[in-house]
Each structure stands twice: as structure tokens, then as C-alpha cells.
Amino acid sequence: MLQTLHHDIAPIWIGPRGTEAGIRSLRAQDPLFFEGDDAGSLYEVIEGVLRVCKVFSDGRRQIISFAFPGDLIGFGQTDVFSFDCDALTYARVRAIPKSSLLRTALERSELGEKLLAIAANEVNSVQNLSILLCRKSAIERVASFLVYLSKRLGEEAKIVMPMTRADIADYLGLTIETVSRNITKLRGMGVISLPGSGSISIRDMRQLCQIAECDGAMH
Amino acid sequence: MLQTLHHDIAPIWIGPRGTEAGIRSLRAQDPLFFEGDDAGSLYEVIEGVLRVCKVFSDGRRQIISFAFPGDLIGFGQTDVFSFDCDALTYARVRAIPKSSLLRTALERSELGEKLLAIAANEVNSVQNLSILLCRKSAIERVASFLVYLSKRLGEEAKIVMPMTRADIADYLGLTIETVSRNITKLRGMGVISLPGSGSISIRDMRQLCQIAECDGAMH
């Protein structure tokens, strides 16, 4: 399911570990790159949350993924990026030149397998997102998203939301209003509460998972 | 968009080219493997069309991809397959043991790049499918699918459909009825015609692409 996106893939980048080489700091709303930029590097998120999205000529926007610490951005992009990326919060990322990535992978055979594992993970993530987008109702999507977000942010009861309703909507393939209505509905069911602006508390994770259909079948 | 799925990636598998080693022949409806089977090999399609799909406990089915000659099935699967695969038509596939894949990739550095390119392609395919599933109306999806199918089957005017309406529906995230209605609508618009059972002629590819929103933004 959604909450399995990008899990448990350890960073494999050997490079200049202790140094600050290739580190970029971003404030909230700062762009990391735009669609069409040269994709000579990929990025490993060190801190913060970033947003990867594709904007269409008619204004429609699809958020492809949110990237949390440990995630890779831009893996599998060939010559130029096919999407935009910007920071939702203060964030730090490490740039990984693609050349060094390939060289490292070739020098150390066990890394080749990790590369394949990352590719597999990437593919699985997007497949799971597809299934979510095409087979789940609005409330199931919202519940799935909250479960996913909780896992990615450390399983704490109170989630400080790094993204707006519009971001959630564009990720889940819904409208702002539908997201809002279903968050309200979940609150009415006692599954979550909204302790203050920009945060959500999960009061009944078990039930939230049931609504999200986190049952065995989904992976 | 859709029609860019799996394009222009040449087979990289060196192995016993001229021989018949690892070749499997399938009749229509024959399974290639099931979810949970050992994923020790992936498969390159030589001839025919196969269907990759995931069946859920509640009976819902999501077709993840159709595989045409030149396509790879099972790339990125780790220990066991996470989906079923069967043949829609008579088909031949070449089994590629994963061990030989990794070894080959490591021995020849240019293949590492091809592996990355394949991974990139795979990720892009699924991303495009996500966008289709979550941002397009039914008629846009059907039109996209027909454009995609046409490209994959050699751009001939008359398409002999290898799959049923149910397959199309489960690929596009629609119902059989909605697919049927929109095919009828496209016929009414003069964009396609149905010369006989199991085939479709594209009469106005330009307009079909417009309906599919094959405009520049989509890839």
C-alpha cells in the first residue's frame, strides 16, 4: 500500500560522507529543479520534505511523490528531469552526480543489487499509487494518505502537516473540497482530531487502517 | 503519454541469442506465472501480447501493463512476483535468469546504463499511467489507450484487438460499460470505426490524439 512507499532502502551513496560537498539547503517553497533542467545529478533528502510534481499546460497538476529524509529524487531520469521539484519545508539535500553513481555501482557489485532494489522499490511505489488512484474511494485515499504520512514522519500521534490540502488533493487525484470533506468525516468518526492549524492527531490508527483498506490483499 | 510506454528500449540480453534456450511458448489464456511464484527470471516478449495484472481479495483487478514484443516482464521484482501474468494471444517469451542479468550488467559497463534506462522507462510508464488514471476523463482514457495500442501494434490503420473490453476497463480504471459507451461515442464522432468483431480502425488519428490530449505537455 501507500505506506510502503520508499521504505527501508538504506542510502547507498558512499561518496564524501563526512564533508558538506554537494549539500544544498532550501527554504520552504524554494525550487530544487524544474522540468527540463539537466538531470546530471540525483538528490538524497537529508532533512525536510520536498514535493515532486508535474504541471500540465492546462493547469492540472499531479504530485508524483513527496520525498522525506532518506528518499532519492530523480532516480531513473535520463537526460533532463521530467518534473519539477521544490521544498515544502526547510530542507537539505545531497546532490549525487550520476557519473559517480554508476561508477560506484560498477566498482562494488553488491551495490548493483541495491540499485536494482531501489529501482524495484520505485516501480512498486508508483504501481501502488496507481492502484490507489484507480480503485479507491475518496475516504479510502485520504485514510491511506494519513497512514502513509504518519509512517514517514515517525509514527508520532500528532502529525504536523508539511503540505496543504491542495498538495494532498493533487497527490490523491481529488479536489481540495473532497479532501477537506473527508478529513472532516474522519474527525466526525473519532478516528482523527485536528488539534490546531496545520496538524492532525491520529486517535485510532487501527480503524484508520481499516478504512484505508490496509488489509493483507494490498501487497 | 500512454503511447510512450516501453518505447525504444532495445533488448540488451546477450545470452544464447541464436539458440532456443529459455524460450517458452504460450497459447492464449495460458499463465506465464502467478503472484507469489519465485521471481528468479524475468521474461522478454518475443511474440504475442501478454497481460500483467494484480487481483485483489475482493475480486477487483488492476491490469498493470500489457506486454508487447520487446517488452520486459518482471523487471524490478525482488524474490517473488507481486502480480500474475498470462498470455492474451499465442506468445513466445525468453526467460532471463536474474543472475545472468546482473553478471552481464556488471561485466559490461554500457549495460549498466541500459539497465538504468530500462528502470527509468519502467518508472515513467507507471507515472504516466497514474496521471492517466487520476486526471483524465473516461473518453480521454479510451482515446489514449487506442493511440497507445496503435503505436504498439505497428501504426496500422486497422487494429486487431488482442484484449477484451474487460481488460481495457481494468487497465484504465473504468467499467466495461463505460469503455463500451465511449468507444461507441468515438465511432459516432467518426474518429474510429468498428469493421468487425475484435478490431478497430482509426479513421482520424489527429483528432483521436486531440481527444487523448496528446498535446505537448503530456510528455
Place this chain on the structure above:
DNA sequence: CGGGGCCTTGACGGATGTCAATCGCGGTGG
């Protein structure tokens, strides 16, 4: 000629999108 898939077509209902009004909160300036 009859049967069984598969496909098409119609009627209807419900979930979600659209449009619009309002709320709540934080920032800013008087």
C-alpha cells in the same frame, strides 16, 4: 437451431467535481 460469451444500450443513483459563501487564523499596520 440453440446456447453462451462478449458487447452494447438504457435507466437510474450516488460519489465527486464545480461554484460560491463563510470561517479561522496569522500577519500587518494603525
Place this chain on the structure above:
DNA sequence: CCACCGCGATTGACATCCGTCAAGGCCCCG
């Protein structure tokens, strides 16, 4: 300190698209 403003979120009314259910047609094959 308070009033105002602006943005995001919420809520409501309504429209629309698509799914559901049901009937019938087409075609292949026995």
C-alpha cells in the same frame, strides 16, 4: 491592543460523470 486583510480550510448547493443493474443484440460454435 485592535481592526483589517489575505490565504487556506471548511461547508453548502447543485451539476455531472461514471458505476450499477438490467435487458437485449451479435457472433461464434456446437
